Amino acid sequence: MENNDQQERKLFVRLNLLFLFTFILFSILIFRLGVVQIVNGEEYITQTQRNTQRTIEGTAPRGYFYDRNYRELVTNEHTYTVTFTRQRELDDQHDQIAQKLASLIEMDADQILAEMDKGIYLTPQRIKTNLTPEEMARVAEHLDQLPGVDIIVDWNRKYIYDDLFDSFLGSVGPITAENSDYYLARGYRLNELVGRSGLESQYEEQLRGVPSESVITVDRGQRIVGQPEEIPGRRGNDLVLTIDVELQQAIEKTIEQEIRTNPNIDPKRPDSHPFFVAVNPKTGEVLGMSNNVFTYRVGAYYPGSTVKMATVLAGLDEGVISRYTTILDRPITIGGQTFRSWKALGSVDPVRALKYSSNIFMINIGTKLAGSYSLSDSRKAQTILRNHYAQFGLGVPTGIDLPGESRGRIHDEAAYHYPGYLAQLTFGQLDEYTPLQLAQYVATIANDGYRMKLYLVKEIRQGTADEEGIGKLVWQQEPTVLNRVSMSEEHLRLVQRGMEEVTSPGGTAHSTFGSFPVKVAAKTGTAQVIKNGEIWNHTLLVGYAPADDPQIAFASLVPFSQRGQSQTQSAAQRIAKEILSAYFNQQEKNDGLDHAE
């Protein structure tokens, strides 16, 4: 019995030991689980997500463009694109997939294969965009036999007014190899479409939408597990432009007509197409301009006599002439070169010099600036003139919100330091400017000497979700004074009067604007150029209206529009009149509507 007790006691001890042993083992498990789940848990969570989550990004619709009255200019339309996503597992099936796809869409298998092989692993590569509904249907039907192939929605630009203003709206295209680093650094995907030129490029950051994303969870075989998590995309911000669709249409229509009917204009040379720029002189808003990039970049043209306001103001400001200075307009010879006005004008003062367009009065200012002793070196005088011109935006950037603005061509090289060139500079036959610069110049005169930064985008608004209506204001362009010219108000008034005289009886533009319902202040110009050994003329007209309260300042320039001397109404004046008529007719109509409301 004692033995039995001992036995039982032993069993009791051993079973308790076993219990302790179990307790220790399970404690080890709990402890280890604490390390794995609590201490390292976060790390494992991120690892799992890397392991199991794939993000498939959709495409993002870009922001719209509106005109100044919130009329849609550019919107989006969705199209279908067939894509292929490279995956290691599919590497040896490219041929079959291409063959199969070629039987479904209008595209060669070889081409398809080439596009497929261009792709980056796990990034959808566009094989064919703008699928027809039939192609779309056929591919969609066979998607299960086409691993890696998918149909995505792409957003294409929809141009409400066709090619209206398209030179400045710019284009959209894929990211190219040269600038891929730039875009990748900014979080773009390589298959995104970006602004390539014009406003699309200038305002890329604003226009770019937020792409929709679907986060899918996949298992080891890349099979989708569970429901994808959809993150909706958002359209990029909309741009409200300063241009007025009706004015722009009038500009483009008038210019097209001129190209069609003027035998002197070569339709194939956009740098010699007519130019027209209309701005609001008080704000710097561009109301419309010729749909031609040469309006603001690359191209530069002699301003001819349109520069004379600046020359007169330079003379007045420097004190070499006064409002009472009178000279006799007759041919003069400088440095062996004889200069004359378009005809002998007799006695001219500053106002008459503008009204009748006296070259001699301008040359006189030039020589006075140079000083009687230093006629042989006109550099100093040229510099003084250019400093004054630049105050109006001639030869300097206008500040326009477009990429690659030209600052014109300034001929201040040593070869042009001779007095003859000084004379040419004074009446616009030396330095060359863009039509846009001419518009800013005349707008600055109209705006009593305040040079406004020119701009095309006046507001940035949030893209609305429902694709209807105008979104919330994000940013607004405040009119910006770039500088106030150094000339006194009195001098500016004098020049403004001279410009008003130009359209008055006897003035060089009276025949065009004499009977115009709105008083126009203007300055004509004819710049001589040699083309193919012949003398041709650029014809120009700059001005603003109404003269007493300017709403629109404009520059009209028709390169190579006349051959030799001609006294018929210049093409530039014809175009300007046509466009201004359209503009003021429209204003009147709008006013009528406003009153009716």
Added chain:
Amino acid sequence: MAKEKSIWQRLDYGLLFILLLLSICSMAAIYSATHTNTVYGQYYFLTRQAIWYAIGFVALFMMLVIDYRQLKHLSIPLYLLGIIMLVLVFLFGEESKGAQRWLSIGGGFNLQPSELMKIFLIIALAHFLIYEQAKQPAPSFKSDLLLTIKAGLITFLPFILILRQPDLGTSLVLIAVLGIMLLVAGISWRVILLLVLLFTSLIIGLIFLYFINFDLFSKVIAAHQLERIYGWLDPYASPGEYGYQLLQALMAIGSGHLTGKGFATGVQARGYIPEVHTDFIFAVIGEEFGFIGTSILIALYFILIYRLIQIALSCNDTFGSYIVGGVIGLIVFQVFQNIGMTIGLMPITGLALPFISYGGSALLTNMMAMGLVLNVHMRSKSSMFD
């Protein structure tokens, strides 16, 4: 004689309740692990596990029919039956997934003799131990050593047969059962110390062999066994299936964090561990129920073991105590090995998590083991008032 209580009154409802809770955990985890299965469908494995549980409970109650003390007389025939079946498997067994474990018994049913062998061995060892101890009322170091060697031989025969299938996991279970039963049987500490020393020096010897004479080492340890060790020691560097499984299991369990991702929402375990509803079911629980869930499950096992210890203690029959001790060894080893392998504490072996993993044979064995324990409990209670 005191009033004979009915069989229903003498059942241990606490233990049955724990089993019920474990069956709920099992079915939840299996549903979660397999509900996205496209081949068999959403409820296939869940339904089958439920049926297995039903069969398991029936087997459990069937175990209560005969008094466990009668098993003494059956211990040798059962042991021999087990050995014969294992030999039959060795000769004619069905091969599946590179191992020969199944015996077709006709009618589309397969038997896994190694599972039954666990129960038979517990009974055999319990009987052997009380028999030997009765012969030797005052054990010495020498007699205990002899006892250990004899018990070792009894275990070694099925061990080697199962190891050759190959099924390392189950064969190790037999060793664990032997060890725990020897401990409970109260063999001398010096023998236990000797066994521990032997085991330790065996491990150290193998490690030395690995570094000194790899050729000889690779004759002892097969390449695929070594791969398990590599995968366990450094899953990140080991490209093999074992390293991969451990890594995915760790990620699944770890990403469960404190509270888990929620029922049937985990993707890591389900998506990345093949056949996760069987041996790696713990990864699903860890991922979806977090540290709280895994702790509760382990606590449940701990309460189960506590209950078994109580039964073993309250039983005034050493045969019964030894049987319960063997069952404790069976459960504790499987739980520790299975959970341990999913969290990198143990090398990966093909062992199911008792009561949780999908699979009929293992569940049936464990339920039968529980039936044995309940039988012991039932009969010892009444005998206390004899």
